[in-house]
Amino acid sequence: MRKVVITGVAGFLGSHLAKDLIDQGNEVIGIDNLYTGKKKNLTDLNKDKFTFINTDICSNELLKHPLLKNIHEIYHLACPASPKYYQARPLETINANTVGTINMLELAKQNRAKILYASTSEVYGDPEVSPQPETYRGNVNTWGPRACYDESKRMGEVFCYLYYSLYNVKVRVARIFNTYSAGLANDDGRVISNFVIQALTGKDITVYGSGEQTRSFCYVTDTIAGFKKMMENEKANGEIINIGNPTEYKIIEIAHLVKELTNSDSHIIFLPLPEDDPRQRKPNIQKAKMLLNWEPKVSIDEGLKQTINIYKEKLVN
Numbered sequence: 001m002r003k004v005v006i007t008g009v010a011g012f013l014g015s016h017l018a019k020d021l022i023d024q025g026n027e028v029i030g031i032d033n034l035y036t037g038k039k040k041n042l043t044d045l046n047k048d049k050f051t052f053i054n055t056d057i058c059s060n061e062l063l064k065h066p067l068l069k070n071i072h073e074i075y076h077l078a079c080p081a082s083p084k085y086y087q088a089r090p091l092e093t094i095n096a097n098t099v100g101t102i103n104m105l106e107l108a109k110q111n112r113a114k115i116l117y118a119s120t121s122e123v124y125g126d127p128e129v130s131p132q133p134e135t136y137r138g139n140v141n142t143w144g145p146r147a148c149y150d151e152s153k154r155m156g157e158v159f160c161y162l163y164y165s166l167y168n169v170k171v172r173v174a175r176i177f178n179t180y181s182a183g184l185a186n187d188d189g190r191v192i193s194n195f196v197i198q199a200l201t202g203k204d205i206t207v208y209g210s211g212e213q214t215r216s217f218c219y220v221t222d223t224i225a226g227f228k229k230m231m232e233n234e235k236a237n238g239e240i241i242n243i244g245n246p247t248e249y250k251i252i253e254i255a256h257l258v259k260e261l262t263n264s265d266s267h268i269i270f271l272p273l274p275e276d277d278p279r280q281r282k283p284n285i286q287k288a289k290m291l292l293n294w295e296p297k298v299s300i301d302e303g304l305k306q307t308i309n310i311y312k313e314k315l316v317n
Contacts, residue, residue: 002026003071005113007057007104008078010037012183013118013176016220017075017227018042022049029067031057035089036080041183057100063107071111073231076104077118079153082190083146083274090148097152098159105163105171114170116231117160121177121244121281122150131248131284134175134240144276157240164238172236174227177244177283180303181220182310192217192304195255196311199264209273211252215281218245219298219306229292236291244283245296254300261304 004021008014009030014037018028027049030042033056042052051067057078062068079096080086086093101117108115124132125140140150163169180192198205226243230236255268288294 002073003029005029005031005068005071005074005104005107007031007074007076007100008037008118009052010034010039010041011077011081012041012181013179013220013223014075014077015041016181016183017077017224018045018050020224020228022046025049029053029071031055031062032078033057035092036082036085057103058095059103062103063110068107069111071107071113074104074108074113074115075118075227075231076101076115079118080149081120083149086149087145093148094152097156101156101159105159105169108169108171109163109167114172114231114237115160116227117156117171117173119157119173119175119240120149120153121175121242121283122146122278123154123157123175124278124281125150126276126278127280130280131246131282132242133284134242134287141276145274146276170237172230172238173240174230174243175240175283176218176223177242177281178215178217179220179223180217180307182307182314183220191215191251191254192258192307195258196262196304196308199258199262199266200308200311200315202264202266204269205255205259205264205266207251207255207268207270208277209251209270211255211270212250213273213277213279214248214250215254216245216248216283217254217300217303218243218296219303222296222298226288226292226294229294233292239287239291241288241291242283242285243288243294244285245300246283246285247300248280248282249300257300258304258308261301262308
């Protein structure tokens with residue numbers, strides 16, 4: 001049995017990962033300050049295998065915590081991922097990806113544990129290369145409302161590189177591309193949750209800009225499978241790997257697909273594009289295929305149908 005730490009455990013990805021690892025027989029210690037995470041996301045976890053620490057990962061006292069000993073693996077997921085939340089608390093977002101990342105790297109160093117850092121496709125900014133390979137250095141604006149997230153994630157990657165190269169910490173960096181499922185909160189503000197909730201409640205489906213901008217959407221089970229393969233496979237040590245679905249869709253196509261799958265009478269309306277909103281997202285996943293034998297399995301139709309059905313149940317209850 002492995003002892004695993006998950007930061008951001010009460011969030012969308014963290015809670016899915018915790019359940020998966022516990023179901024496999026692991027002991028999980030979850031850390032979250034509940035800024036964007038929800039305690040209700042943890043209610044179904046096996047209490048014999050799960051311990052929750054309600055604290056900020058930037059805390060100076062965290063490394064002295066008596067439960068954080070004899071750790072085997074660390075999944076460092078803690079950070080607001082929705083623009084709605086990270087733009088509301090930009091300095092805390094920067095701290096989570098810098099101070100919090102150093103804390104987790106120190107914890108890995110103390111325990112000789114493996115650590116996975118959840119980075120993001122946002123490190124590519126508004127890309128001038130498509131699809132984006134891990135070697136692409138990005139086109140990121142340091143002077144704008146998204147910079148607190150994009151640039152601090154990039155800095156977190158730098159700290160991972162330093163701990164890997166200076167201290168031989170077993171580090172792997174996952175650059176995540178637009179993961180979705182009904183686990184996203186109704187008010188999260190990201191495109192899939194927005195469209196589905198608006199369609200199911202008969203509200204206007206709001207598309208920002210012309211809708212010609214593209215994204216690549218990866219269902220949560222595929223993302224979690226990618227994380228686990230990265231953690232398990234020693235070939236991933238010291239590597240940055242894109243975890244996402246390489247099938248690219250225009251936002252307007254997703255809006256029409258959601259409207260069709262929900263049989264909704266909602267109207268699609270267009271609002272001004274937010275500042276620095278990227279025009280394109282499409283991962284090159286050749287590295288994940290080669291090193292991990294990983295690629296996504298869930299199609300957008302299948303993933304949306306599952307998402308819609310679960311959101312329907314939530315709205316009824």
